[in-house]
Amino acid sequence: MPSPAPDTILFDGVCNLCNGFVQFVIRHDPAGRFRFAALQSDAGRALLLAHGIAPAIVAAEPESVLLLSAGKLYSHSDAVLRIAHGLGGSWRLAAVGSWLPRIWRDALYRFVARHRYRWFGRQESCMLPTPALKARFLP
Template identity: 40%
Template structure:
């Protein structure tokens, strides 16, 4: 399954409890939206990395805008999370005030949390299978 040309995609750590909780939160606030999800170890993520070699070995959230299009753009770490906040709109846009913090500082904070995310939120042995109601928003043939 490929996303529609305008549909953004969030790549996330599929075995991370914090990351899975964040995806569930996004789905709760955006139940019918176009945003799609793919685990970092999915075929979709590997394809994205093939177009963006700078992502090779990255263990971070990645927001992909215009996936598969000539103007495809990727945003990583804290900027990926801010892109999600902008996508969600409403009061989530308050988080966009964090753009006043220089990205190296934001990313340093992101990396500090990412280093302990398994201790904070736990780690799954495998990527949890999404419920049938939202499965179509996940770009992984295993969920088909």
Template identity: 40%
Template sequence: MTAWPDDDVILYDGVCVFCSRWVRFVAARDVERRFRFTAIQSPYGMRLAQAFGIHLQDPDTNAVVHGGEAFFKSDAALTVLSNLPGWGWVRALRVVPKPLRDAVYNLVARNRYRIFGKYEACFIPDAELRARVME
């Protein structure tokens, strides 16, 4: 993995309605304001995606850099959730085999635009959330 200088950064698809709701979900529960966010469509997000080998035009995963390590797909979601207050119990889901977890993740990821919709342009966060966005 390429070393990344920033920690607790969530990379997401900024035109994906589901992904943008994920960002708002995390931000609302992250009372310590630990996590920061970057859309794959932003200059910072593009650099991060390229460093991790994520296709810019058709991203198939979100990612999180946590503890100096990059996590993808179901590992990324579980890493983020398990670091939110009251959500530590999701660590137990790691007993589910990764191929099975990622199969479910992939099913949702492949159909996210069809099921949840797609914005014409990147989701614009409110002022409070914008302070946590890295562009």
């Protein structure tokens, strides 16, 4: 039986908070369950188009980490909670957050997203993965 395709995390490639989140996932995902694509990359734009999302809208002001899992696209707090669950171990406890109404979770998510550049800064261009991690990033 073939192994399932890895889930893909789409992230704002110039956001320091988002890049830190990607590094966190990499550190806690030694099995390589997740792969990554910047929303600004060709691969990221192609995945957005394939799921009926206009890349220009997302690229203009990306506010969300997106998770593509088993052909379904998750956003905002749902994406973060599913990623934490996918990391396994004690990170599965983050699922407790799903007990809160989505409207509250997403309001908190959007608040942080609106202020992330001011609080954490941004880069001039998307991060480049190290040669050891290059296989986990979509081109």
